Amino acid sequence: MIQFFAPDIASTQMLPEEEARHAIKVLRSHPGDILTIVDGRGMRYTCRLLSDNPRHADIEIISTEPQPPVWHTDITLAVAPTKNADRMEWLIEKVVEIGVNRIVPLLCRHSERKVMKTDRLERIAVSAMKQSLKATLPVIAPLTPIGEFIAAERADSRFICYCDDYIERVPLVRAYTPQARSATVLIGPEGDFDPVEVKSALDAGFRPVTLGDNRLRTETAALVAVDTIHILNQLSETQQK
Amino acid sequence: MIQFFAPDIASTQMLPEEEARHAIKVLRSHPGDILTIVDGRGMRYTCRLLSDNPRHADIEIISTEPQPPVWHTDITLAVAPTKNADRMEWLIEKVVEIGVNRIVPLLCRHSERKVMKTDRLERIAVSAMKQSLKATLPVIAPLTPIGEFIAAERADSRFICYCDDYIERVPLVRAYTPQARSATVLIGPEGDFDPVEVKSALDAGFRPVTLGDNRLRTETAALVAVDTIHILNQLSETQQK
Structure with missing residues (x-):
């Protein structure tokens, strides 16, 4: 079709x-x-x-x-754009296929990319929506300073993934409660979040999480985080049957 | 590092x-x-x-x-190469980051790509191994006719993912038993597996599975399948703790 x-x-x-x-x-x-x-x-x-x-x-x-989305959690991915534009575009295509409701490109202290046009990302999202037979186009927000995003974010489940282990983190597979009404994941830039950014996220109620023991690139981490939410939701749905 | x-x-x-x-x-x-x-x-x-x-x-x-792999299941991804070479290369990078032991490009009846050089895939795998701080390079097999692969495959858990619903399929999140010693997933070409190929896989003990209700591209399905195994393993490991 x-x-x-x-x-x-x-x-x-x-x-x-x-x-x-x-x-x-x-x-x-x-x-x-x-x-x-x-x-x-x-x-x-x-x-x-x-x-x-x-x-x-x-x-x-x-x-x-x-044609409502086939998943029931409102998923926001807030991610620092990668230095390489192709990697960001690839990420958009993949998370739209897998399922996401909102993508927020984040401006962080260590961001390699401080400006970003979202028109091209929009076109990729439209194409992935059509191709994967969805009828809902995810919202692609403009590049947003991380402080502003954290202060405004109201999702039920909020997570910040980062690499450094100076604060104890829980695996996302444990931290996420399946079928949350809404979930937001923050993924940092290649240089990771600044400790000040991590602190402000924790102060605002974001839970510090890890995606496992592999070192993942920014875009891979973003994809794995979104996919983890879907897989845990699927697991819980099929358990109920 | x-x-x-x-x-x-x-x-x-x-x-x-x-x-x-x-x-x-x-x-x-x-x-x-x-x-x-x-x-x-x-x-x-x-x-x-x-x-x-x-x-x-x-x-x-x-x-x-x-530096043994951080995961404990020997994972084989057998996937029909995508028509677009970039998509296959991207897939190799991502599954190496996330963790895979062997990648077998499959020659199927509906494959868009009937010849394939693996040198470039090798180089991408090396680069992703280095970048994600692994010490084990996944094996990249030469393009293998699907019949030959199915006949020889001996993993404990064997799955075939396909799109058509003429045979009842179980979600992979249900079908996969965490911490399997070895697991193999077959992912078909853009035109899906031929029914004859599906039948020969089922006859050989592969279980028919689905990855959920989204239509995914070949390379996205391959990535999600590998990631599902990792996430279910992680979930079971963290439950045991």
Whole structure:
């Protein structure tokens, strides 16, 4: 199945130009063909293409089906962007496939990257959402200073992963209680969090966690943290059955 | 800490040329400097550099420390290479960081890629081993026809992940018993396994599993499968404590 993305499909009844070009020029869809369209807010539409004009591709909505995420924890990944842009982009693709609700690029004291445009990350997220047959587009926040993020964050379960062992940390597999309503994980930059940042997170109620005994790159740690939440949720769901 | 890789360090007492160039030209190590060297077979050496000639970088071994993997299950990932070579290379890097013992590229009926050189994958594995401070280099097998692999495979726990639901599958989080002595996971190509391949795996005792309700790309599924084994092992280890 191929999904198209049209955030305003319900009001415009028309494919955005880029998606229309893909449907008509690349996939050679014709008037009368049935297309699957998602709005990025959890709704999937079965539509009939009415036009073969890629600049004005009208559609008719045949049916509407809500597609809530298949996971039940609202997951926020707050991560310092990697120096290498490819690694960050790869991370976005993978966590969107695996399932995440919000991604917050963090500006930390030891961040290698102090500015970041999120448009490209948005496009990667859209593509991963379509490809993995989701209908909800994760929120990608602008680059946010870590202090500001910590002060505002309200998730039920909040964790900070870091490498140094000057404060005792619990494995995330132990610290996370499955099926939390909402969970947030902080992942630091290549140079790790500054002790001041760790302290402010702990003071704000974040729990210090470790992902095990392997040294992981920033983007690998971020992926493993999100995946750990999913796996523990799955384990608890299948136990209940 | 920076690790160098020298598979024959114990017998040659000399860094291989590429590693010597990195130590002397890039990192500007001098005679007398202490280097950490791993042999890829589980041994870590603390050495003194004796020369500043990158073509003949003699070292003296000061101490030797076995570094067995931090996980206790012998993990084999048998995966059909992705059409896009980057995705396969990325996968190798990530599973080496997270921890794997053997990677077998599979030739399947629906494989998009029917030939594959493994030298580049080897180099990526070496680099990920060094970077994640491991001393054991996973084995990267040559491209192996799936029938041949299935017939020869003897791991205690054997799983085949596939997308189609014509045969009932169990979630891997349920099917895997933590701390298995050895575990093997088969991951199919973009076009999934052929039913004949699935049948031969099931006949040989592989259990059919699913990784959850998300549609994952080949390389994402492979990564999640390996990570699931690690997370369930970690959970069981921390329960025992």
